[in-house]
Amino acid sequence: MRFDTVIIGAGLSGLAAGIRLAHFGRRVCLCERHTRIGGLNSWYERGGRRFDVGLHALTNLAPRQRREAPINRLFRQLRLSRDELHIVPQRHSRIVFPGCSLRFSNDFAVLEASVAEAFPAQHEAFQRLVAAVRDYDVYSYHLEPLPARKTLAAILSDPLLIEMLLCPVMYYGNAQADDMDFRAFCILFRSLFLEGVGRPAGGIRPLLDALAARLAEAGAELRLNCGVRTIACPDGAVTGVSLDDGTFLECDSILSSAGHLETLRLCDPAPASATTHPAGCISFIESIFHLDCPPADLGLDDSILFLNRTPEFAYRPPAALADAQSTVLCLPGNFGGGETVAGADLLRVTSLANPQPWLHLPADEYRVAKAEAAAAQLDGIADIAPLAGHARLADVFTPRTVLRYTGHLNGAVYGSPRKLYDGRTPIRNLFLCGTDQGFLGIVGALLSGVSMANYHLLAKA
Numbered sequence: 001m002r003f004d005t006v007i008i009g010a011g012l013s014g015l016a017a018g019i020r021l022a023h024f025g026r027r028v029c030l031c032e033r034h035t036r037i038g039g040l041n042s043w044y045e046r047g048g049r050r051f052d053v054g055l056h057a058l059t060n061l062a063p064r065q066r067r068e069a070p071i072n073r074l075f076r077q078l079r080l081s082r083d084e085l086h087i088v089p090q091r092h093s094r095i096v097f098p099g100c101s102l103r104f105s106n107d108f109a110v111l112e113a114s115v116a117e118a119f120p121a122q123h124e125a126f127q128r129l130v131a132a133v134r135d136y137d138v139y140s141y142h143l144e145p146l147p148a149r150k151t152l153a154a155i156l157s158d159p160l161l162i163e164m165l166l167c168p169v170m171y172y173g174n175a176q177a178d179d180m181d182f183r184a185f186c187i188l189f190r191s192l193f194l195e196g197v198g199r200p201a202g203g204i205r206p207l208l209d210a211l212a213a214r215l216a217e218a219g220a221e222l223r224l225n226c227g228v229r230t231i232a233c234p235d236g237a238v239t240g241v242s243l244d245d246g247t248f249l250e251c252d253s254i255l256s257s258a259g260h261l262e263t264l265r266l267c268d269p270a271p272a273s274a275t276t277h278p279a280g281c282i283s284f285i286e287s288i289f290h291l292d293c294p295p296a297d298l299g300l301d302d303s304i305l306f307l308n309r310t311p312e313f314a315y316r317p318p319a320a321l322a323d324a325q326s327t328v329l330c331l332p333g334n335f336g337g338g339e340t341v342a343g344a345d346l347l348r349v350t351s352l353a354n355p356q357p358w359l360h361l362p363a364d365e366y367r368v369a370k371a372e373a374a375a376a377q378l379d380g381i382a383d384i385a386p387l388a389g390h391a392r393l394a395d396v397f398t399p400r401t402v403l404r405y406t407g408h409l410n411g412a413v414y415g416s417p418r419k420l421y422d423g424r425t426p427i428r429n430l431f432l433c434g435t436d437q438g439f440l441g442i443v444g445a446l447l448s449g450v451s452m453a454n455y456h457l458l459a460k461a
């Protein structure tokens with residue numbers, strides 16, 4: 001019952017940290033409250049078929065030859081093979097605002113050409129922005145936050161271009177309402193536009209199966225259905241964890257992927273910042289529809305479509321249950337070049353949601369609200385995607401689902417707006433990985449687990 005490290009959560013960051021530590025001979029125990037691994041990026045079965053919980057796309061899809069690209073470094077460190085996952089690239093995607101559209105693919109020249117065509121006066125400024133993004137030291141543990149909107153406005157003079165670039169970047173990993181840290185902007189811009197996106201042909205499960213296999217081979221212990229109820233830290237240092245079933249596990253250190261505030265609230269005694277650190281408020285609803293024909297037959301040929309109905313992109317909780325002005329459409333059937341892709345007959349439609357009403361609706365009203373929100377999403381995209389009679393609702397994912405699968409306060413998809421890039425907490429041997437450390441998304445979460453294990457628990461040994 002004594003471990004070198006207890007890891008809280010077997011989402012992608014916890015799994016990656018567990019593999020890394022166990023590879024180096026550490027005695028590791030992963031405690032996961034749910035009966036399945038994966039956290040926000042897991043899968044479930046309904047009506048006899050498998051659905052991914054939250055998979056639009058795997059970002060950071062740099063070519064294999066770029067050995068130092070994050071995805072390639074990560075796969076080596078976790079001993080994963082890209083062939084094993086069979087990742088199929090996007091074909092092309094679009095950002096559509098009133099009167100203007102930008103196209104991008106995994107060839108960055110496509111976005112460059114699209115910006116040059118739609119915003120000819122911004123061509124050189126856009127090149128300067130790209131250079132600034134490439135040069136920014138995103139992995140430094142000692143950077144002060146820098147507001148992205150102000151930084152972008154100092155380089156680009158066309159407000160519409162700024163809004164259009166922020167839209168996909170914010171949707172795919174910003175925890176802050178209205179603005180974001182320029183470091184997070186750089187991480188996401190690189191991972192989406194400079195490196196590219198794809199989908200594992202078999203959905204998320206083959207990746208989770210591969211991670212579980214590496215974890216077992218490395219000798220880490222994985223306990224499912226095993227919530228951590230409290231973290232014992234009597235003198236400002238961790239001594240162990242009490243589990244929901246009353247068991248106590250002694251350990252020398254803890255790596256938690258449960259979120260910053262959520263982790264501090266488990267501590268006994270709780271540090272002062274357990275009441276002052278800001279909780280997140282950004283959440284989504286995502287409706288999954290079955291299509292009765294290939295999306296291209298309905299005029300939908302993008303892999304991902306970011307749609308915003310106003311010249312300004314309002315990235316904040318809407319007053320209503322869900323935002324009618326902005327949606328992201330993901331079409332798994334439009335990835336790859338004709339290979340069999342899991343979920344190819346599905347359409348995923350994501351919109352910003354106001355977490356509070358979703359979290360408090362009584363069960364019967366919740367069911368009705370989900371169906372109405374999904375119908376409103378289809379109505380809202382009817383001019384771009386005339387799906388009437390072709391789309392059948394399969395499921396709706398809300399802030400309540402995020403809370404249930406992750407324990408994130410407010411069902412905040414990307415956790416707290418204040419990230420702790422060095423993973424340190426006020427407790428000496430308690431560190432964070434995952435969402436609130438600040439590297440987001442599938443590849444980001446894996447990278448976070450590996451880098452926090454390396455930095456805090458392996459480098460000093």
Ligand SMILES: Cc1cc2nc3c(=O)[nH]c(=O)nc-3n(C[C@H](O)[C@H](O)[C@H](O)COP(=O)(O)OP(=O)(O)OC[C@H]3O[C@@H](n4cnc5c(N)ncnc54)[C@H](O)[C@@H]3O)c2cc1C
Pocket residue numbers: 008009010011012013014031032033034037038039040041053054055056057058059226227228229257258284286397402405406407413433434435436440441442443445
């Ligand atoms: C709708 C949606 C779509 C998304 N789509 C994409 C996408 O297409 N591509 C992409 O790259 N990213 C996507 N993401 C983001 C991505 O899912 C997350 O950034 C990533 O999965 C976070 O991993 P994590 O390990 O940090 O945390 P989590 O997945 O939140 O894992 C934390 C784990 O800790 C467990 N836990 C919490 N508290 C305790 C406790 N007390 N005891 C034990 N266990 C506990 C939870 O049960 C959970 O399993 C999406 C997210 C959402 C919500």
